[in-house]
Amino acid sequence: MYRILIVDDEEKIRALIKKYTDFEGYESKIATNGMNALEILKIETFDIIIMDIMMPELDGFSTVKEIKKIIDIPIIMLSARGEEYDKIHGFELGIDDYVVKPFAPKELMMRIEAVMNRYNKYKKEKREIWQKDTLLIDVTARTVTINEKKIQMSPKEYDLLFYFLKNKNIALTREQLITEVWGYDYIGDDRTLDTHVKLLRKSLENYSDLIVTLRGVGYRFEG
Amino acid sequence: MYRILIVDDEEKIRALIKKYTDFEGYESKIATNGMNALEILKIETFDIIIMDIMMPELDGFSTVKEIKKIIDIPIIMLSARGEEYDKIHGFELGIDDYVVKPFAPKELMMRIEAVMNRYNKYKKEKREIWQKDTLLIDVTARTVTINEKKIQMSPKEYDLLFYFLKNKNIALTREQLITEVWGYDYIGDDRTLDTHVKLLRKSLENYSDLIVTLRGVGYRFEG
DNA sequence: ATAAATATTCACCAATTCATCACATTTTGA
DNA sequence: TCAAAATGTGATGAATTGGTGAATATTTAT
Numbered sequence: 001m002y003r004i005l006i007v008d009d010e011e012k013i014r015a016l017i018k019k020y021t022d023f024e025g026y027e028s029k030i031a032t033n034g035m036n037a038l039e040i041l042k043i044e045t046f047d048i049i050i051m052d053i054m055m056p057e058l059d060g061f062s063t064v065k066e067i068k069k070i071i072d073i074p075i076i077m078l079s080a081r082g083e084e085y086d087k088i089h090g091f092e093l094g095i096d097d098y099v100v101k102p103f104a105p106k107e108l109m110m111r112i113e114a115v116m117n118r119y120n121k122y123k124k125e126k127r128e129i130w131q132k133d134t135l136l137i138d139v140t141a142r143t144v145t146i147n148e149k150k151i152q153m154s155p156k157e158y159d160l161l162f163y164f165l166k167n168k169n170i171a172l173t174r175e176q177l178i179t180e181v182w183g184y185d186y187i188g189d190d191r192t193l194d195t196h197v198k199l200l201r202k203s204l205e206n207y208s209d210l211i212v213t214l215r216g217v218g219y220r221f222e223g
Numbered sequence: 224m225y226r227i228l229i230v231d232d233e234e235k236i237r238a239l240i241k242k243y244t245d246f247e248g249y250e251s252k253i254a255t256n257g258m259n260a261l262e263i264l265k266i267e268t269f270d271i272i273i274m275d276i277m278m279p280e281l282d283g284f285s286t287v288k289e290i291k292k293i294i295d296i297p298i299i300m301l302s303a304r305g306e307e308y309d310k311i312h313g314f315e316l317g318i319d320d321y322v323v324k325p326f327a328p329k330e331l332m333m334r335i336e337a338v339m340n341r342y343n344k345y346k347k348e349k350r351e352i353w354q355k356d357t358l359l360i361d362v363t364a365r366t367v368t369i370n371e372k373k374i375q376m377s378p379k380e381y382d383l384l385f386y387f388l389k390n391k392n393i394a395l396t397r398e399q400l401i402t403e404v405w406g407y408d409y410i411g412d413d414r415t416l417d418t419h420v421k422l423l424r425k426s427l428e429n430y431s432d433l434i435v436t437l438r439g440v441g442y443r444f445e446g
Numbered sequence: 447a448t449a450a451a452t453a454t455t456c457a458c459c460a461a462t463t464c465a466t467c468a469c470a471t472t473t474t475g476a
Numbered sequence: 477t478c479a480a481a482a483t484g485t486g487a488t489g490a491a492t493t494g495g496t497g498a499a500t501a502t503t504t505a506t
Binding site for chain 3: 412422
């Protein structure tokens, strides 16, 4: 099940794609233009984007350019026959595939599958990395660097950090953190979690306030 | 254990499905036609609906259309071979799956499981966000922003606000609010609730009058 | 086996939060 | 219109909560 962001200004096309992606069991969300898409991408995550080239406000090409600055995500473009053929084939943008309108929905579905298969294979070989300014967290290598400088952490700190990262921008209760990071059967002092958060924050130096305390609840990692 | 609503006009089919769903440990209820189903849905809640397409009074497609206006619930359709094949595949309706008659009960059970798994995952991954103009309430992240500016609140304010939001446009009595937000056993001063509503309103700035006082009753959050 | 690293517990502190109170204001209905 | 009832408000002290450093226990590495 993939999460799909559909970006098109034409209601008819949007509805058509949504119908079919819903049927295939994908979860999809709609953006009505490039700007809108960028806003949505700031909050939610998706596995693939299907985007029209011709759009008001911010056209498909420009939107792709902006998106690729922020995240690495496969994109399938919808183009009218002959529309900027060169640009699509030029690949300056990192488009993964394109479909010429009018298209058979079935064909689009097949292309989604194909692109995702390709991308997943590529991802497996790729490292899971998250970056914010000079802070770089490499989950695959289990390393954290700030300003090119490797930060040494204890196992629990890594576990905690990676769990935070996996659930960024989500309010996590103390219980949830304890059961997920320590194990469902852990029974411990109230201050254990605090203490590890303290250590993790210390390790994160200037980035310590990425971990926000939610009084009476737990913590939230802001990404 | 899921609660299933079976909608079919044929006694034989109803009995067959019920037998199997009972066997699987699901709780099921029967509706004999579309109208009947809508009436039942007004009173009781279910996790999934299994519905025949061909029915007197109100056919399957029309019934689905009505249901989807009211609630978001997964639906599996039963169709005779070749019956309105296009419509099912067109998916204007948001059907989650379909089974062609005659079917093996085992297959239907498997499809129920599959649909429910998909639906639960979708529900879990969804962020709970509510927006009105520049006010954005992210229940998942436990944040409130007005005009892009993060609003800092106390735990009780968040709890109260989220409870209001979950029950927006519903008159909530003081007792209800106290027992739900403070706990069923809370015994406190008359002014406690007022005071927190006051603080919450203050935090909501221009949006303070989303919380409407219902004299002699309690409050209502208008969304 | 021993030292070092890590994890947990503990005691205490500072900050926040909350319930309560006294009083102000508003609404209702006689 | 006026008094009673209901709700709003600001202040305050007590209670809760999370942060912190140090002590202690446990695990890991040498």
